[in-house]
Amino acid sequence: MRSSPALALALALALAGCAGSIAPYDPAGEPARRAALEADLRAKLGEAWDQPVPGLAEADLELGREVWYKNCDACHGAHGQGDGPRADRMQPRPSNLLAGRTLSQAGEVQLLRDGSPGTGMPGFGGKLPDRHILAVYRYVGWLRVNPPPPPDP
Numbered sequence: 001m002r003s004s005p006a007l008a009l010a011l012a013l014a015l016a017g018c019a020g021s022i023a024p025y026d027p028a029g030e031p032a033r034r035a036a037l038e039a040d041l042r043a044k045l046g047e048a049w050d051q052p053v054p055g056l057a058e059a060d061l062e063l064g065r066e067v068w069y070k071n072c073d074a075c076h077g078a079h080g081q082g083d084g085p086r087a088d089r090m091q092p093r094p095s096n097l098l099a100g101r102t103l104s105q106a107g108e109v110q111l112l113r114d115g116s117p118g119t120g121m122p123g124f125g126g127k128l129p130d131r132h133i134l135a136v137y138r139y140v141g142w143l144r145v146n147p148p149p150p151p152d153p
């Protein structure tokens with residue numbers, strides 16, 4: 001089959017257009033993006049940023065585990081190490097939640113509600129009742145203090 005020059009030109013223009021509108025992922029931009037994310041969350045939370053999260057201590061851990069396996073493990077992996085089946089197709093990758101926290105607890109809960117713009121992290125605010133968001137965040141806390149045993153040597 002012969003390809004039409006007009007079609008080839010249209011295709012080239014379309015591709016050029018796409019390349020111009022979608023900012024390519026640049027790891028060098030990550031620190032600035034994360035700083036902007038934190039600034040946004042701090043602005044939303046004000047003084048609540050470093051206060052205990054209301055309702056978190058009483059949140060339902062069992063419910064949290066269910067919510068985790070329905071909504072989170074595909075990206076973050078069963079143990080929260082950022083290695084779920086969907087992780088390799090994502091830039092930036094899903095956070096390794098066991099690698100240490102850079103946001104406050106209140107900041108992370110707000111991120112769960114709102115998502116992280118420009119990344120795969122969805123906002124669950126409209127999808128899950130707040131009780132479920134607090135429960136799954138309590139489960140994340142549980143994962144952090146119960147890391148998986150190391151593999152056999």
Ligand code: HEC
Nearest residue numbers: 071072075092093094095102103108116119120121122136
């Ligand atoms: C579609 C993939 C995806 C799903 C589903 C997902 N996440 Fe994420 N998550 C991400 C990505 C990507 C980031 C990194 C966001 C960033 O760096 O701005 C992230 C970041 C986070 C963070 C912030 C940690 C940090 O400082 O980087 C927390 C906490 C978190 N996710 C918890 C959850 C929980 C709990 C669920 C389920 C309710 C969930 N995620 C579902 C992809 C996902």
